[in-house]
Amino acid sequence: MSDLTKIPPHIEQELSRRNFLSCAGMLAVSFSSIAPPAFAQGSAGPYPDPNFRQLDSWIVIHQDNTATFHVGKTDCGQGTGTAFRQMMCDELDIAYDKTNLIMGSTDTTVDQGGSGGSDAIQVDGWPMRRVAAEARRVLLEMGSQKLGVPVGQLTVADAVVSVKAEPSKKVTYGELIGGRRFNVALTGGDVNATTGTAKVKPVQELKLVGKSPQRYDIPPKVDGSLKWAVDMKAPGMVHARNVKPPVAGAKLVSIDESSVRNLPGFVKVVSKGNYVAVVCEREEQAIAASRQLKVNWQKPDTAPFPASEDLFRYMRAATPTSSGRPVTLGDCAAALAGAARVLEADYEIPFQGHTALAPAHAMADPSNGQMTIYSNDMKSYGMRDGIAKFLGMPRDRVRVVWMEGPQGFGRTAADDAGFEAAWLAKELNRPVRVQWMRHEETAWDTKGPAFACKLRGGLDAQGNLIAFEYESQACDHNHVGYNEAETVLISQLMGTRKSPPNRGGGAVPDDSYAIPNRRMVSHVVGLPLIWETPLRTGNLRDPNGPQVTFASESFIDEMAAAAKADPVAFRMKLLTSGTGDDSGFKRARAIACVKAAAEAYGWDARPAPKRVGSGEILTGRGIAYSFRSQTVVAEIAEVEVNRRAGHVWVRRLVCAHDCGLVINPEGLRRTTECGMLHSLSRALKEEVTFDTEKVTSVDWTSHPTLTHLDSPARIDVVLVNGDPNPNRPDLPHYGGGETICKPMLAAVGNAIFDATGVRLRRVPFRDARVLSALKAAGV
Amino acid sequence: MTLKVNGNTHTVDVDPATPLLYILRNDLGLQGPRFGCGSGQCGACTVIVKGNAVRSCITPASAIRDEVTTLEGLAVGGKLHPVQQAWIDEQVPQCGFCQNGQIMTAKVLLDKNPNPTDEQIRTGMANTLCRCMTYYRIQAAIKRAAKARA
Numbered sequence A: 001m002s003d004l005t006k007i008p009p010h011i012e013q014e015l016s017r018r019n020f021l022s023c024a025g026m027l028a029v030s031f032s033s034i035a036p037p038a039f040a041q042g043s044a045g046p047y048p049d050p051n052f053r054q055l056d057s058w059i060v061i062h063q064d065n066t067a068t069f070h071v072g073k074t075d076c077g078q079g080t081g082t083a084f085r086q087m088m089c090d091e092l093d094i095a096y097d098k099t100n101l102i103m104g105s106t107d108t109t110v111d112q113g114g115s116g117g118s119d120a121i122q123v124d125g126w127p128m129r130r131v132a133a134e135a136r137r138v139l140l141e142m143g144s145q146k147l148g149v150p151v152g153q154l155t156v157a158d159a160v161v162s163v164k165a166e167p168s169k170k171v172t173y174g175e176l177i178g179g180r181r182f183n184v185a186l187t188g189g190d191v192n193a194t195t196g197t198a199k200v201k202p203v204q205e206l207k208l209v210g211k212s213p214q215r216y217d218i219p220p221k222v223d224g225s226l227k228w229a230v231d232m233k234a235p236g237m238v239h240a241r242n243v244k245p246p247v248a249g250a251k252l253v254s255i256d257e258s259s260v261r262n263l264p265g266f267v268k269v270v271s272k273g274n275y276v277a278v279v280c281e282r283e284e285q286a287i288a289a290s291r292q293l294k295v296n297w298q299k300p301d302t303a304p305f306p307a308s309e310d311l312f313r314y315m316r317a318a319t320p321t322s323s324g325r326p327v328t329l330g331d332c333a334a335a336l337a338g339a340a341r342v343l344e345a346d347y348e349i350p351f352q353g354h355t356a357l358a359p360a361h362a363m364a365d366p367s368n369g370q371m372t373i374y375s376n377d378m379k380s381y382g383m384r385d386g387i388a389k390f391l392g393m394p395r396d397r398v399r400v401v402w403m404e405g406p407q408g409f410g411r412t413a414a415d416d417a418g419f420e421a422a423w424l425a426k427e428l429n430r431p432v433r434v435q436w437m438r439h440e441e442t443a444w445d446t447k448g449p450a451f452a453c454k455l456r457g458g459l460d461a462q463g464n465l466i467a468f469e470y471e472s473q474a475c476d477h478n479h480v481g482y483n484e485a486e487t488v489l490i491s492q493l494m495g496t497r498k499s500p501p502n503r504g505g506g507a508v509p510d511d512s513y514a515i516p517n518r519r520m521v522s523h524v525v526g527l528p529l530i531w532e533t534p535l536r537t538g539n540l541r542d543p544n545g546p547q548v549t550f551a552s553e554s555f556i557d558e559m560a561a562a563a564k565a566d567p568v569a570f571r572m573k574l575l576t577s578g579t580g581d582d583s584g585f586k587r588a589r590a591i592a593c594v595k596a597a598a599e600a601y602g603w604d605a606r607p608a609p610k611r612v613g614s615g616e617i618l619t620g621r622g623i624a625y626s627f628r629s630q631t632v633v634a635e636i637a638e639v640e641v642n643r644r645a646g647h648v649w650v651r652r653l654v655c656a657h658d659c660g661l662v663i664n665p666e667g668l669r670r671t672t673e674c675g676m677l678h679s680l681s682r683a684l685k686e687e688v689t690f691d692t693e694k695v696t697s698v699d700w701t702s703h704p705t706l707t708h709l710d711s712p713a714r715i716d717v718v719l720v721n722g723d724p725n726p727n728r729p730d731l732p733h734y735g736g737g738e739t740i741c742k743p744m745l746a747a748v749g750n751a752i753f754d755a756t757g758v759r760l761r762r763v764p765f766r767d768a769r770v771l772s773a774l775k776a777a778g779v
Numbered sequence B: 001m002t003l004k005v006n007g008n009t010h011t012v013d014v015d016p017a018t019p020l021l022y023i024l025r026n027d028l029g030l031q032g033p034r035f036g037c038g039s040g041q042c043g044a045c046t047v048i049v050k051g052n053a054v055r056s057c058i059t060p061a062s063a064i065r066d067e068v069t070t071l072e073g074l075a076v077g078g079k080l081h082p083v084q085q086a087w088i089d090e091q092v093p094q095c096g097f098c099q100n101g102q103i104m105t106a107k108v109l110l111d112k113n114p115n116p117t118d119e120q121i122r123t124g125m126a127n128t129l130c131r132c133m134t135y136y137r138i139q140a141a142i143k144r145a146a147k148a149r150a
């Protein structure tokens, strides 16, 4: 490739670390002084796995006294890359702006799994800190030899080792090792356990952690200079577009290639099983050809699914395909039988899409017997394995180069386009770029499972919550795996049938409430069509959390209202009347968060609902709390409900957030604001609709999303450190992201109840649904 | 056909019915505008023509008679446009994919109305979508840019 600017600078740098002159024309880039990473032995292909037990795989020190960090993660838009750099800089003792970071390319970064589970900081941050501490230890030893002074008499600042008593005696990291390998072996049973012999620093000695350096990835996103995965091109590259079955489960009967053969730029129609793609020289030609191609499909004999308006009836009647083991405490049935007051309610959450701002896309280059996929796949390592298996190629001839893309909220954990691009590139033996169309993505992306939940609760005569029963059906019997060769859509369309399918797990509420009697159980149910279906489910940002928490935290509010208790006080009583706590002190931190949220909001204690006023706009506020893994949040929504239009505007949001040690407070605030709004979109707008043949919500009109008009006027994010020993030197850093998404649906529903006295038990709270509920209640 | 983009004149050999987006991205190497929906619903592909925000995914190249400005053309002499600077100062983007549309639409909004009210910002930006939901910070950044330009 003559124009190297087509390759992003960080990718170019990565590529230059390896001598690929023999491998692929487009990879023939200049050598640099950077030492190559360490690889596992005995690999024949061009892409052996970087060895996580070698320090050189993680950290490279350059002659100019700068450093490059290599980590096996990807950034979905939360600025985790900046946070990794902060943590590693602190442990290595190097200035932030003297470093850069490379993420997620399978041949040059160790496999830390990419992203998922909001565990980047909580789990993967630890090996990063430890290897950086180990590099510092090794460099200090080298400095000791060079300066002829014992390590104990040395100090290090900004990558310069100096003698404490004689600061003019000094040597830089670059002088000690620049451009050469460490050749230091690390230990650890798996990548998460990777460690050297050095210890990480106590929290009090961290200088960058807790500060908010600006995200390094933002300027190139703002000035247009960043090259994204959508921008990748290669010489001889062609463009492909898919032609999806018009009806779910349809069988391909025939393709009339003559319908497009004479179109300009036409290259080929490629198909296998029910997978069909059209390939053309230019992008707009491929789009035109995919629209014009005549394909004869045969509808399935039985309907693939019920229509969306019948979904919950269907789910409630369906025989579970699997059930979780009930979580029980005390004797729930007896407690309900003896309760002074029993409440029962059904909550419903429809399928919701991932619907990234841009559809799935990837470019694959098959030159010289290898396969490189340029992709925004969040789990690039799994994608590499999945594609190698799908194509029947050795793993070490396949690599995935991760590049930035539209945030997919879990969509790219099963990134169809990468598999399609690779398969087409192999078929055509030339580079292929695939991008889905909007209607295709919105209809066929993976879906967050629909939930039907039934809750029962009992109060004693004093208004104490003494029994809590939860039972749910989750429509999640065809959960796609992570970039699995058997379950990505192209594979299913080609006829692969993984048996049994990956059933989803269902889920039950998680909280630290002291309720003496509980019974909680979840079931999974399936739709008639399991394979090749647009209603296949996947992990949607905090899988199951928003659904289950909508039901449980709304119902807790119902119980509070029945007890005529203030919703904050009711929750505080349930939290504080418990004894003991888990190792992460979640109960103590929940108390701190609920308190902090109420204080930040200016919560005045009173039962809900507020007395409904007479004006056109009714206002109210609602709270909900939740945790995920070790991170705790409490959120408050303040709403305006237009009683004539049924329109809900959330005008203010508060979040109290406790994820332990915060690496970058400003970054976390942004993530929190945006995570709350994403869940607000699920509360107010998002629903997948379908008839008995196909998904009918296919674009931003039929599958609406939150817009600028819906943005709250004010958002307060309070970062809480509710640890009982908040200044401990080993304060852990937990995951910041997905917990934020859990309580919002309930907080909004609770606020609408406060404003109107009407309890909405089905999201989204679109105008028509709210209006009819208000009318039915005479509000 | 001939297109003037960011001060440069280009001659391209394409079907004039081709949406401008694909010519900018694939022929001229200008990748600020991006594909989000292809149907004028999201704004990811926005460029500026004659002071108006234009959705290049639904605009045939043949309809373009005037100079096109893309995100890459906003900075002058290496100095970022105040809207871009406000985006960095406010740390607006999450993934950033939509931000071309947000920045270009905001620039046009401020050119037409240098001191917009909150309501005018909301309505002016209403059809420019962000799935990361950076709306709150975008609105703050627009106010910041308005101040910086005043």
Ligand code: FES
Pocket (backbone or CB within 6 Å): B034, B035, B036, B037, B038, B039, B040, B041, B042, B043, B044, B045, B046, B055, B056, B057, B058
């Ligand atoms: S891509 Fe043009 S408006 Fe969405």
Ligand code: FES
Pocket (backbone or CB within 6 Å): A077, A357, A406, A407, B093, B094, B095, B096, B097, B098, B099, B129, B130, B131, B132, B133, B134
């Ligand atoms: S920042 Fe990700 S879509 Fe807007």
